[in-house]
Amino acid sequence: MYGYISLFFKPNEKERIHYTSHYCSLCHSLKKEFGNLYRMFIVREVSFFSIIKLKFDERNLKEIRCPWVGFKKRYIYKDLEKFKEFSYLNAFIIYGKLYDKLFDSNLEKMYIFIKGLRKKIVSYYGEEFINEYESILKKQFEIEKNNHELDEYFLPSIEITKMIIEKHGLDLPDDFSNYVGSLVYLYDAIYDFERDIKKGNFNPIKVTFNVNKLSDLSKEEKEYINFIIDYSTKEIISIFENSKINNKHFVKKLFSFSAIYHKKKIEELLLSDKTKNKKTKIDDTLYLKI
Template sequence: MFGFVICNRNNLKDSEYDRYRSAYCGLCMSLKKKYGNLARFALNYDMTFLATLLGSLYEGIDICKKEGYISETNKVCNSDSRDNAYQMSQIQQIRCILHPMKKKNILHNKYIDYAADMTILLMYYKCVDDIEDDGKVTAKVYKTLLKKAYKNIVDTYPRQTLCVKKSLEKFTELEKKGELTPDVATNLSGAMLSEIFVYKEDFFAENLRRFGYELGRFIYLIDATVDYEKDIKKASYNPLVYMNKKPNEMYEILEQAIGNATYYYEKLPIVEDENILNNILYNGVWQKYYMKINREVEKNGK
């Protein structure tokens, strides 16, 4: 399910892409500092999006409060504070093992640390799922290596952990019984992300929860679309089979799914990084789908 919530580099300014990459590198560094170098194998752009979203939402609000644009009880932030909204994040320049010759901008804030924790949580349960499906040795090894980090996350984030755990268990149970319908599978995928997108229970929690839920449903459907042939060959569950749909027939369903997600996204008073987030949600998430469809067109000569 990882790898779909990404930017379209061609439609971002250089400064915006640099900002986006600094969040990605910041997530990588946070994973290393909190959980060691091996945790960096779990790095993905999907959780970079989460870190950027939460930082854009909460840091902008905090800056507005600090500068007096809104009070503690007001719900809407005046965008006049944009020039100062990066003050609460720290940006450092460091060299990393992959780029030793040139220093990279590293963005750090508490939302990136939160995204690092959620990265480990999701990767741990991805290993659980891979072991259940294929008995992968690599998944077993990585799950063992993540065990200590996972236990810390369970203690710190019981709400998020319980939601992911229950959703995956239900998914596995229904799949074994042959009772996993496309709607149920899609909804369970949405449920897994719903609580992860809720950083804290506050005024924004419900819209974040609904956004995460709908985005999770979209990710599951587009992942199934892109992996259709691979799943057929492996005899893995794929909702398109039950829906009697081929990948090139999924556009309208996917469009509605991402539309449901952006409906709740647009209710959030995003102060910073709006162009980056919009680029991802309205453009970037479609890239792998279009690559697949274009390959099919070329293959069929149409």
């Protein structure tokens, strides 16, 4: 799962335009490269990566009226070509999630339905790159067949993050991939825990700690999970601070407020006997109001 980084704070006008211009430009680029259907599956981290890589340039924006949000005023970049790489990255991630779902649900025979998407992303990334991606996904399936320490399950996620960072020329060190890959995988495990238990799917927290409720984790186990989250978050912010990325202050603010939001939600889940959708659903209201 992706979608963890968003506007979990009330932005000023410049921040609002900055964020939505990247998000909306990605949306329009997806329409251009893949068609309208893929606009429904925007990965917010991809928009975040575009903010890291592309310097905000208010002079090169144009105003639009978006039918997806009641014809409200939005802004997109005049030159959508610079967002082409991010529309392909979005499709790359969606392909991986579909690939994972098919194999996780023992529906390998349904793979034919995503072959068209594979062909499209191969045209951009090349066969070798996509083969490597699929190899890592299969490695994840194999790792999940056996019992390991929790952090060993993070390794494929770390590898995929590193692939993305290197391929798209994001000026960030390898440690960034280690912390982001670990954090995303752990967030997935926590937010998907109840659903995985109900469906009998693999969940690394269940397997590692032998529990059927997050609230059944021992104090030490909860502290260990919180340590991974806190340490990874701290190191990611430090990397942003010491890097040469564009829009550094805004990037740090987006990530920091998102991390605070998820930390609070996860603490609720670890303490509660109930992990219903109303507690685990990501709150979109701040984004939808802007």
